[in-house]
Amino acid sequence: MPEQAPEQQTGRPRRQRILDALGLPKTLPASAQDFLPLGPARPGQQDVLLLGLGPEPERLAELLPALRNSSRVAFIEAPELSAQLGEDWRARIPAHWHELPPTEASACAQTARVLLYRPGPRLFPDFWGPLLARLQAAFLPQDLAQAVDKDLVWLPGGEADLLRRELREAFESLGFRVRQLPDETAVRDLLAGGERPALYFSVNFRGLDPLGQAAHLLEAAGATVAVWCVDNPLHLLSGLKARFWTRLPLFVTDDWFLAPLRKLGATNVRHLPLAARALDVTGPARAPAPAFADLAQRLAFVGRSAFPGKADFFAGCALPAAAWTEAEHLLAQGGRADFGWWLTRLGIEKLWPGTEARRAGFCTEETGKAWRTACLRRAQKDLAGELTVFGPLEGEDGWRGLLPEGTDLRGPVDYYAALPDLCASAGACLNCTSPLLPHGLTQRHFDVWAWGGLLLTDATPGLSLFPADLTREISFRRPEDIAPRLRELLASDTAGLKQAWRAELAARHTYAHRVRTVLEAVGLA
Numbered sequence: 001m002p003e004q005a006p007e008q009q010t011g012r013p014r015r016q017r018i019l020d021a022l023g024l025p026k027t028l029p030a031s032a033q034d035f036l037p038l039g040p041a042r043p044g045q046q047d048v049l050l051l052g053l054g055p056e057p058e059r060l061a062e063l064l065p066a067l068r069n070s071s072r073v074a075f076i077e078a079p080e081l082s083a084q085l086g087e088d089w090r091a092r093i094p095a096h097w098h099e100l101p102p103t104e105a106s107a108c109a110q111t112a113r114v115l116l117y118r119p120g121p122r123l124f125p126d127f128w129g130p131l132l133a134r135l136q137a138a139f140l141p142q143d144l145a146q147a148v149d150k151d152l153v154w155l156p157g158g159e160a161d162l163l164r165r166e167l168r169e170a171f172e173s174l175g176f177r178v179r180q181l182p183d184e185t186a187v188r189d190l191l192a193g194g195e196r197p198a199l200y201f202s203v204n205f206r207g208l209d210p211l212g213q214a215a216h217l218l219e220a221a222g223a224t225v226a227v228w229c230v231d232n233p234l235h236l237l238s239g240l241k242a243r244f245w246t247r248l249p250l251f252v253t254d255d256w257f258l259a260p261l262r263k264l265g266a267t268n269v270r271h272l273p274l275a276a277r278a279l280d281v282t283g284p285a286r287a288p289a290p291a292f293a294d295l296a297q298r299l300a301f302v303g304r305s306a307f308p309g310k311a312d313f314f315a316g317c318a319l320p321a322a323a324w325t326e327a328e329h330l331l332a333q334g335g336r337a338d339f340g341w342w343l344t345r346l347g348i349e350k351l352w353p354g355t356e357a358r359r360a361g362f363c364t365e366e367t368g369k370a371w372r373t374a375c376l377r378r379a380q381k382d383l384a385g386e387l388t389v390f391g392p393l394e395g396e397d398g399w400r401g402l403l404p405e406g407t408d409l410r411g412p413v414d415y416y417a418a419l420p421d422l423c424a425s426a427g428a429c430l431n432c433t434s435p436l437l438p439h440g441l442t443q444r445h446f447d448v449w450a451w452g453g454l455l456l457t458d459a460t461p462g463l464s465l466f467p468a469d470l471t472r473e474i475s476f477r478r479p480e481d482i483a484p485r486l487r488e489l490l491a492s493d494t495a496g497l498k499q500a501w502r503a504e505l506a507a508r509h510t511y512a513h514r515v516r517t518v519l520e521a522v523g524l525a
Helices: 057-063 079-091 102-109 125-139 164-173 184-192 213-220 233-237 255-263 278-282 290-295 321-332 339-346 356-382 419-425 444-450 461-465 468-474 479-490 494-508 511-521
Strands: 016-019 025-027 035-038 047-051 072-076 113-117 149-156 177-181 197-203 224-229 250-252 269-271 299-302 387-390 408-410 428-431 455-458
Touching: 016 079, 047 102, 047 125, 072 102, 102 125, 125 213, 149 164, 149 184, 164 177, 164 197, 164 278, 164 511, 177 184, 184 213, 197 213, 197 511, 213 224, 224 511, 233 255, 233 356, 250 255, 255 269, 278 444, 278 494, 290 419, 299 356, 299 419, 321 339, 321 356, 339 356, 356 387, 356 428, 356 479, 419 444, 428 444, 428 479, 444 455, 444 494, 455 468, 455 479, 468 479, 468 494, 479 494
Parallel strands: 047 072, 047 113, 149 177, 149 197, 197 224, 224 250, 250 269, 299 387, 299 428, 387 408, 428 455
Antiparallel strands: 016 025, 035 113
16 A cells, blocks of 8 residues: 655645655645646547546546536556555546546547646656657647658757767768757657658767657657667666666667666667777878877877766765775776776665666776876876876866876867877877776777877777787786887887778778668668
């Protein structure tokens, strides 16, 4: 039986408490304001369709004027809520009301006045989301039977968002037209205007709300909704409040996450690594730029010291002293205190729903910051100052105060306007992979070579994506290995190495290759 919430001193009636779809306790309100009319009221409408009854169905005729003159009342209730409220609740439903199967909601809504119990979609989004999407589709002025445009892809996100330009180019190279949307708010208007995309492709769940309402509406319109998790998927899931994601086609840049996601219920998840832009690897290699001529014999590092927005995202998280000592010892031995290590060390088993995974993420990010700092400090020392760091100087992600005095610190560089020339001009570029992706790669693993540069990287397991003869000489395990490995590299045939890397990327690792994989996986090839 559901609990009764304590009576308030204000004299308000007790409210029943239930568990929502994620197992969290919630209170059920029961007032006229908790019922929302859906769709336009039409003259002569006498039938009413109630989408959810709330905890006091016997009072609804008194609360809702639309019920007083109705000739027929039908209702639909979420089975999970109905089961928790029990037989006493069901016995209080007026006998002449008719319970309707969810599959008949759209047909009934064409002639009935529709009232939605507002808390319902938040309490049980996986039941109400698809049903409400079908109703919204029925209310759209355009006929949703209109054929899906098999050549149209929608890409949600801001102009500066991750991989937006690369994905647009890749889809267009395969013959698709691409519409870029700022977020999910434009979805309904575009559907009402008659557009029906074949694919709605989200990066990191951009353009998808936490309850999945946009995803449900797009699917009701015939679109395939797919998500590419470029960042740590468990961090991304921590912001979602419904299970809709488990049945979407998911792609992850790090194959370590395949098993945890499947254990959480993901039914269609695949590995999809990052890649290079085709235009960067199919033409001649980029020549060094005069603007960065002073980097010709230097090691360059481009990046932040910490996770952007770290304080807000990891609010309330702490670093256990004993575990941190173990992580430092592991790093010193050339090991990896990555996200998986921290999950085990902290004993975190509930990865979702909720934000428990962020506790491990915070410790992992601190480990990553320590790793990056240690690598740069040692490189600065062993290379006699032949190191240049590009990135924020101040703030939570800045470098000032972390590196030795005298380190050549310069500000951030624009990814598209300046970074390609920088990478092509530097003696070598240093990459320190974030341990938030245990088997992951960074964009540097692709871009530096694509732009004609030379990469020196830590030995992440993700390097197994490439032939071993390409990765063996460019990777290191400990900070003290950076300078010797760099000297060996610069004394070798770097021109041949660069050419081999660009050939490998062009043959197997462009964003057109990745997009083709997505299309095949979702049946749109």
